[in-house]
Amino acid sequence: MIIVRSPLRITLGGGGTDLPSYYRKHTGYLISAAIDKYVYIAINPTFTDDALLKYSKYERVQSVNEIEHRIIQACMDETDTPAHGIEICSMADIPSGTGLGSSSSFTAALLKCLYAYHNQPISTRFLAESAVKIELEKLGEPIGKQDQYIAAFGGVTEFEFLPDERVEVAPLGVSKETLYELEDCLMLFFTGYSRSASNILREQDEKSQKEDTDMIQNLHFVKELGLKSKAALEAGNLTEFGELMNVHWEYKRRRSGNMSNNNIDEWHNIALKNGAVGGKLIGAGGGGFLMFLAKDRVKLRRAMTAEGLQEVRFRFDFEGTKVMIQ
16 A cells, blocks of 8 residues: 655745746745645555545546546546556545645645556656646646645745746745744634635636736735745744735735635634734635734634634644655
8 A cells, every 4th residue: 555645735925926827927926834734645456447536425437537536537647547456545634625725735645646656756846747737737727836836845935936837946044943933823723614716716817817907916016925924934023924914815805805704804803803913814715724823822712712713733844745655
């Protein structure tokens, strides 16, 4: 049996500038952090003449073309994996559709597992590029490149998305002391909502393609916020970083009417009155996880718990997508 895990992620700055409709003309910049919540893929050789697929559904097929799960079908096709003598199972620490990049983590984990199944070692960059190819090119999802790259590389990482499709990757120049403090101060709370990132991002993508002035100016500003977040974090100024999270959220909300709702806005306001320096919704928007930088963790935890929100504690992951058992 082969088991691979791939981390989920939180965005620390510049979110939305990794969509092709923006970076191909203007260059994108983004800071992302992998966390110790994972998607797991296990592959087990069998003695059957079909493929057994277990995820939120159960499939038994005899050809790749029969597979209903679009990512599994695309990954098996990409790796020339026939649908016989194989069992593929997936599990996750966090449900999908919650803004932590689970679809791309699933794709990265499955590709890594399939290549290991074929005894083919691959580089981290090749894995990221292959996951992008699956989701953006083969499946035509209106999403960006952040999730595939941070799932593959892990760490607290800055990415520059260049118009010629190259992606510059570098660990953020943050001290170990600041990283520890950042881990302690960042808090995630599940709103209880799930949503389709594709539907929300499609609106941004279409406006960017049409060079909608408001959208492009919004993303320009968000990119500058990402660079300011980098400077704040590298200087160890977490208070400034937390305040920038609020500005990020305000500009993110302007990109789509589906980005937020009354409950999310109210929870954000309650958090700011109860120990949070700043915060925003993680992912494309519409639900999922609220993330705050807390100056009083106990007070914030009590306030959010009283609102019925569940906290998910985490640490950063610095290993990226990796084979656990082979």
